[in-house]
Amino acid sequence: xxNYLNFExxxxxxxxxxxxxxxxxxxxxxxxxxxxxxxxxxxxAELLKTLYSDLTPWRKCQVARHQxxxxxxDYISRLFDDYTPLAGDRNFADDHAVMGxxxxxxxxxxxxxxxxxxxxxxxxxxxNFGMARPEGYRKAIRLMDMADKFNLPxxxxxxxxxxxxxxxxxxxxxxxxxxxxxxxxxxxxxxLISVIIGEGGSGGAVAFATANRVAMLEHSIYSVISxxxxxxxxxxxxxxxxxxxxxxxxxxQDLAKxxxxxxxxxxxxxxxxxxxxxxxxxxxxxxxxxxxxxxQKNRKQLLADRRKKYLKMxxxxxxx
Amino acid sequence: xxxxxxxxxxxxxxxxxxxxxxxNLWSKCDSCGTMLFHRELSxxxxxxxxxxxxxxxxxxxxxxxxxxxxxxxxxxxxxxIADPLQFRDQKKYPERMKxxxxxxxxxxxxxxxxxxxxxxxxxxxxQDFSFMGGSMGMYVGNAIIAAAERAVKxxxxxxxxxxxxxxxxxxxxxxxxxxxxxxxxxxxxKEANLPxxxxxxxxxxxxxxxxxxxxxxxxxxxxxxxxxxAGPRVIEQTIREQLPEGFQRAEYLLDHGMLDRVTxxxxxxxxxxxxTRMLLNLPxxxxxxxxxxxxxxxxxxxxxxxxxxxxxxxxx
Ligand SMILES: [Zn+2]
Numbered sequence: 001x002x003n004y005l006n007f008e009x010x011x012x013x014x015x016x017x018x019x020x021x022x023x024x025x026x027x028x029x030x031x032x033x034x035x036x037x038x039x040x041x042x043x044x045a046e047l048l049k050t051l052y053s054d055l056t057p058w059r060k061c062q063v064a065r066h067q068x069x070x071x072x073x074d075y076i077s078r079l080f081d082d083y084t085p086l087a088g089d090r091n092f093a094d095d096h097a098v099m100g101x102x103x104x105x106x107x108x109x110x111x112x113x114x115x116x117x118x119x120x121x122x123x124x125x126x127x128n129f130g131m132a133r134p135e136g137y138r139k140a141i142r143l144m145d146m147a148d149k150f151n152l153p154x155x156x157x158x159x160x161x162x163x164x165x166x167x168x169x170x171x172x173x174x175x176x177x178x179x180x181x182x183x184x185x186x187x188x189x190x191x192l193i194s195v196i197i198g199e200g201g202s203g204g205a206v207a208f209a210t211a212n213r214v215a216m217l218e219h220s221i222y223s224v225i226s227x228x229x230x231x232x233x234x235x236x237x238x239x240x241x242x243x244x245x246x247x248x249x250x251x252x253q254d255l256a257k258x259x260x261x262x263x264x265x266x267x268x269x270x271x272x273x274x275x276x277x278x279x280x281x282x283x284x285x286x287x288x289x290x291x292x293x294x295x296q297k298n299r300k301q302l303l304a305d306r307r308k309k310y311l312k313m314x315x316x317x318x319x320x
Numbered sequence: 321x322x323x324x325x326x327x328x329x330x331x332x333x334x335x336x337x338x339x340x341x342x343x344n345l346w347s348k349c350d351s352c353g354t355m356l357f358h359r360e361l362s363x364x365x366x367x368x369x370x371x372x373x374x375x376x377x378x379x380x381x382x383x384x385x386x387x388x389x390x391x392x393x394x395x396x397x398x399x400x401i402a403d404p405l406q407f408r409d410q411k412k413y414p415e416r417m418k419x420x421x422x423x424x425x426x427x428x429x430x431x432x433x434x435x436x437x438x439x440x441x442x443x444x445x446x447q448d449f450s451f452m453g454g455s456m457g458m459y460v461g462n463a464i465i466a467a468a469e470r471a472v473k474x475x476x477x478x479x480x481x482x483x484x485x486x487x488x489x490x491x492x493x494x495x496x497x498x499x500x501x502x503x504x505x506x507x508x509x510k511e512a513n514l515p516x517x518x519x520x521x522x523x524x525x526x527x528x529x530x531x532x533x534x535x536x537x538x539x540x541x542x543x544x545x546x547x548x549x550a551g552p553r554v555i556e557q558t559i560r561e562q563l564p565e566g567f568q569r570a571e572y573l574l575d576h577g578m579l580d581r582v583t584x585x586x587x588x589x590x591x592x593x594x595x596t597r598m599l600l601n602l603p604x605x606x607x608x609x610x611x612x613x614x615x616x617x618x619x620x621x622x623x624x625x626x627x628x629x630x631x632x633x634x635x636x
Contacts, residue, residue, distance in 0.1 A: 163530075165550030165558050170568060171576050175529035175549040183503050183535060202487075202496060203530045203549070210500040224487045224496040224527070234409040234489060248492045249405050258404075260493050310501050311465065314458050314494040317404030 005062045014044040048270050058245035063219040064198050068273035072114035072157045078280045095136030097128045100143045111147035113140050114157030131164035134177035141184045148188040156194045156208040163204035181207035189299030193290045196220045212306050213290040216252035218267040223250035257318050365585045374542050379431035379446035392435035397466045400458035405492050413490040420452045429454050430463035438593030438605035443471040446481035457488030461498035468505035477515035477596050482533040486526030499531040506535045515599040520547050539579045541570035
């Protein structure tokens with residue numbers, strides 16, 4: 001069953017009608033509905049194309065957060081072999097909002113780290129909706145250190161509404177953990193590749209995405225604040241999400257102009273959730289390409305390039 | 321070192337930068353309500369003489385109180401391009417900027433300077449909460465990078481006073497990108513083995529706390545400063561419970577291991593001198609009148625060398 005987004009309602013109606021017709025026909029063998037159902041299918045396909053040909057930033061936010069969108073876990077199981085989760089920050093806990101461990105990518109051993117939002121009520125709660133606590137960042141720091149020591153490339157998959165705003169998280173140094181994770185990203189002498197697969201929520205995302213190469217899925221977003229938060233602060237009206245999403249320039253396309261991401265990975269028509277397999281394979285190809293390119297560079301170059309990239313970022317604004 | 325350009329001119333600059341205040345001005349303490357005579361309040365670095373409440377202080381006023389003789393020289397900060405996202409909300413970003421500049425008489429939310437504290441040459445940077453909430457955009461990032469580069473070039477420590485309500489939303493993702501950019505700046509200091517001391521002032525929140533403000537060698541906070549990643553209101557909305565007394569205040573963070581010290585503003589200068597000189601392996605500060613400048617050569621040499629050639633360390 002498709003979970004439709006608000007702006008997809010007209011599409012839901014047409015597809016619903018087609019389905020109803022076919023259900024009727026299954027019960028009543030004499031009914032000939034095929035022509036009518038096919039006409040509805042064509043209409044639906046046309047509408048889907050129109051809807052997705054020019055998604056507004058706020059609609060992209062909804063697609064990026066779609067519950068059926070492939071999550072970190074799906075990428076890890078499909079794109080990597082021998083995934084061996086490594087748990088814990090050796091200090092307090094294991095944060096289930098952050099997945100991480102050793103794995104092989106096309107045979108090459110790598111360290112893979114990512115936010116996991118969860119796929120149903122139970123897993124969403126245990127994953128804390130992909131909102132990491134300090135332990136999640138400290139686990140990531142530990143794994144990045146290990147990757148650096150054994151010369152393994154690091155691949156991060158970013159999908160988080162943001163770092164968790166909780167009492168314990170604050171008491172255990174959420175700020176410090178994020179700061180150290182970003183710092184670690186800048187210190188490791190191995191290729192660091194980041195793919196923003198859904199939501200890149202503020203500091204919680206930067207802590208993993210300060211990378212040599214950053215790729216974003218076509219309908220993913222990356223922002224300093226959620227459109228909801230921005231609307232309530234600047235517009236004093238939480239309903240002005242559409243305006244805020246536009247002003248923030250949080251789409252993969254706008255961010256590419258600013259040099260924040262190096263490439264945009266095309267999604268299947270109707271978004272990643274309508275065809276997860278095609279999406280996963282597109283991401284595989286993008287990672288393979290980035291990894292091949294970065295493997296040519298030595299430690300010194302990787303460190304210097306990463307640093308230079310961030311030092312000059314933003315100097316040209318949207319004109320980049 | 322040229323006495324006129326390096327000594328007299330900065331002093332003149334700092335005298336001219338002193339904002340004119342009517343002598344008979346009284347202000348009310350936000351905490352205890354006592355009416356305080358302006359002169360008395362500014363002599364006490366905007367700390368209430370009745371209840372010790374720390375009120376906001378502008379970077380310029382802070383530096384006047386921090387540096388020897390109130391003498392400091394500004395370090396130029398490369399200007400970023402204006403309104404990089406062509407941000408549109410109810411008020412245009414350039415208009416908000418103009419209003420903030422008029423209100424503060426400053427260019428942006430951070431001031432970078434060089435000068436001596438207790439005859440110890442340092443680079444200092446201070447964030448201005450009264451300028452759009454001290455929010456971090458490209459300029460603040462550029463300022464911190466400029467401060468670190470200057471510190472590395474002069475081989476001096478960097479002392480940074482943080483104060484920010486959070487991100488410069490009008491710069492969107494570029495505000496967020498200051499987290500890695502300023503972290504690179506901190507790395508420059510680290511690689512040069514130069515002390516980086518952060519003084520966290522009220523309030524220091526969001527992306528600022530989650531980057532350069534939490535990466536210092538030494539973290540000192542002013543009393544009762546709010547220091548957090550997520551603000552108390554956001555947390556209360558998320559967890560739907562009341563937060564404990566003093567949550568996210570300086571003393572609370574000290575108890576939770578996030579800070580080295582909580583120090584009243586009036587004792588801060590002395591403490592910074594003491595710590596800095598130990599980290600630089602210099603002899604204790606010699607108090608008293610400043611000896612006449614003797615060194616005629618060697619501008620831009622490292623801090624230790626500067627001091628080794630001054631009369632002070634010969635005495636020591
Ligand atoms: Zn008072």
